[in-house]
Amino acid sequence: MLEDGKLYIGTSRNPDDSLNKGEYLDLKYGNRHGIVTGATGTGKTVTLQVLAESFSNAGVPVFCADIKGDLSGIAAMGEKKDWVDQRAKQIGFDDFAYQEFPVIFWDLYGEQGHRVRTTVAEMGPLLLSRLMDASEAQEGVLNIAFKIADQGGLPLLDLKDLQALLNYMGEHASELSNQFGLISKSSVGSLQRGLLVLEQQGAEHFFGEPALAVTDIMRTTNDGRGAISVLAADKLMMNPRLYSTFLLWLLSELFEELPEVGDPDKPKLVFFFDEAHLLFNDAPKVLIERIEQVVRLIRSKGVGVYFVTQNPLDVPDTVLAQMGNRIQHALRAYTPREQKAVKTAATTFRPNPAFDCETAITMLGIGEALVSTLGPKGVPSIVERTLVRPPAGRPGPISEAERRAVINVSPVAGVYDKDLDRESAYEILMAREQKAAEAEAARRTQEEREARGEDKDSAAGRxxxxxxxxxxxxxxxxxxxxxxxxxxxxxxxxxxxxxxxxxxxxxxxxxxxxxxxxxxxxx
Structure with missing residues (x-):
């Protein structure tokens, strides 16, 4: 069943339920992006695990988010289960064997994995505005803040650095406005309140040092397998805006730091964006344009992006058009919007004369999907109704003890687990404020002495x-x-x-x- 240079997804079947042929994803087109869609409970998470395992075995590093904790089992040896053995036998997967995979656990809060941080400066004003749900005027003030920080030698590393800079801008709004443009004190105040909200939501854990190096999510093992970076996102999902902004930041970092490689024989990294609809909800036009740009151009950096979501309508058409590999699980058609989603999904596939795609989408069983991937010369294959292969790792979550054991032997153990708080904008501005306060106190003391006639030099001078x-x-x-x-x-x-x-x-x-x-x- 396995073929060199290709990932085995599953086996398609004919309308009479007889087996047809194996369905593969060509590694050469793995960086042409993809999308996995389907209603809740139709098997999207297992499909994601299957793809991650296959890329890892092919030597491709993987980054994915674990929304419900179900994906953590990929780090443990697969356990014999009836439904797993039955599916392998049903599709004729004779080469199937249980495995455990090289996994690095990450967590913004440092509880279920290594800490993930970035600096405020690396996040940038656009993504930070998105995170704070800032208005256009507030975003303008935030851009000015970054400009002042650049010109004034004020490193913006964590939230207290940005808070201190905003305080400074509010106190000197008039003089700064003459140089950088209007700085409204009301906008500054709104941004300060937004920072307080972020702190209450736990965003202060995300900003700081040491910042994540993208090379640490692009590791391979000594036996040539790609490391699978799993982000614990169950707690992070309590703040969907932080979750989506973090993943978009990571994509942007990959885009900016990785060199151009064109179309390699296999991807340098595959990035799975689960619950992708959160990225596009209420996103301003400029952010959508940024996402589209990153998705379109990051392919040439050797990075494949795979969106995982319930409804294909969750992804804008401009982004959906970049998806060359498509896996569609079952959709329900109870509401007008769901019926529209079914029609949209059906029209994105290259038709198969053997069955009606729109009807098939509503009739798919659990672990079954319509699959179309890029074939020779990058042409999409005819859509096939496919039984997805079972995962080799353990499906479902692992225990806390097992997770801790994986974390302790991680190649990045000890690198990100301790906070680093070096001198930055907060310390610099506090030092300047203290110096100014001391100078003001000395001036007032001098004036008081002169008023009492205690300063002989000044008296003689008058x-x-x-x-x-x-x-x-x-x-x-x-x-x-x-x-x-x-x-x-x-x-x-x-x-x-x-x-x-x-x-x-x-x-x-x-x-x-x-x-x-x-x-x-x-x-």
Whole structure:
């Protein structure tokens, strides 16, 4: 059943239920993206596990999210189950064998896997605006914040860095507006409140260092198998916006960091985006355009993206058009929207004259799907009604002890488990604020001293009254004076007049002597 350079998905059957042929996904077209859709309980998670196992055995690293905890069993040796053996026998899968796979568990909260972090700077203003559900005006202020951070040497690593920068912008809104454009204090305040909401939702666990290196989700083992990175997302799904934004950030990081490779013999990485509809719900146009760009261009980086969702209508047409490999499980057609989804799904396949695709979608059993993949020269194959092969790993969750054992022997054990808090925008701005406060306190103290006449230098610089700063100062302060200030002023005027007259006489005599000397020299 297995063929070199191809992944075995299952065996198709004819309308009379007789076996037809094996259905494969050509590794060469694994980076042409794909989509797995179907109603709840139709077998999408098992299909995802089968694809992940197959890519791993082919030496392709895999990243996927475990929404309900059911995917964690891929790390354990498969257990003999009746339905597994029965399906293998039903489709004639004679090469079937139970396996365990190299798995790295990840978790944003650090509870069920290694911590996953990124910095605020790496997230960028667009995705952060999406995460905060910011308005257009607030997004503009956030862009200015990143600009100020770049120009001012203020590293934005965690949420407290961004909070400190927003405080600074609010306090200096007028002067910053002249340089960067309007900074509304109300928008700054809204962003600050948004950060508080993110903290309450646990987003502070996601921002910080050490940040995830994409190379750590692209590992292979010594025996040539691709590591399967499983993100524990059951708790993360309590905040769907954080979940979808995180996965989009990871896709963007892969897009920006990986080199161009064209169309390799097999993908460099396969990325499964479960509950994909969360990515597109209420997404602004600019974000949809960004997703479309990433999906369209990341193929040339050797990365295949596979969306997993219930309804094909969950994915915008511009993105759906990029999906070359399609696996469609059963859909229900009870409501007008569901009926539209069935029609949409049926029209995306290359028709098979042996059966009506639209009717078949509503009649598929559990673990059965309509499959169409890219064949020779990248042409989609005719859709086939396929019984999906059983998983080789354990279906369902593993125990906490088993999970901990996998985490302890992970190749990244100890790398991401401790927080690193180096000097960044928060510390720099706090230091500047403290220095400014100290300077202001010193200025006020100086003014108070001058007002009390305690600063001799400053007093001498403003007036020069006899006795101030002289040796007679002690006598004057210990003995009561009988002279009044007006007396000082009169004596000072008389003395000044006498000195001026003396200087005038001396100057006239000096000039006369000089003229006499110069005159004698000219003769």
């Amino acid at each position: 007036w020069s009254l006899p006795g101030f700063g002289d040796k007679d100062d002690d006598d004057r302060t210990t003995k009561p004076t009988t002279r009044k200030t007006s007396g000082y002023q009169r004596e000072t005027v008389i003395e000044a007049a006498m000195k001026s007259a003396a200087r005038s006489v001396a100057t006239s005599v000096g000039r006369a002597i000089v003229r006499g000397i110069l005159g004698s020299l000219r003769r």
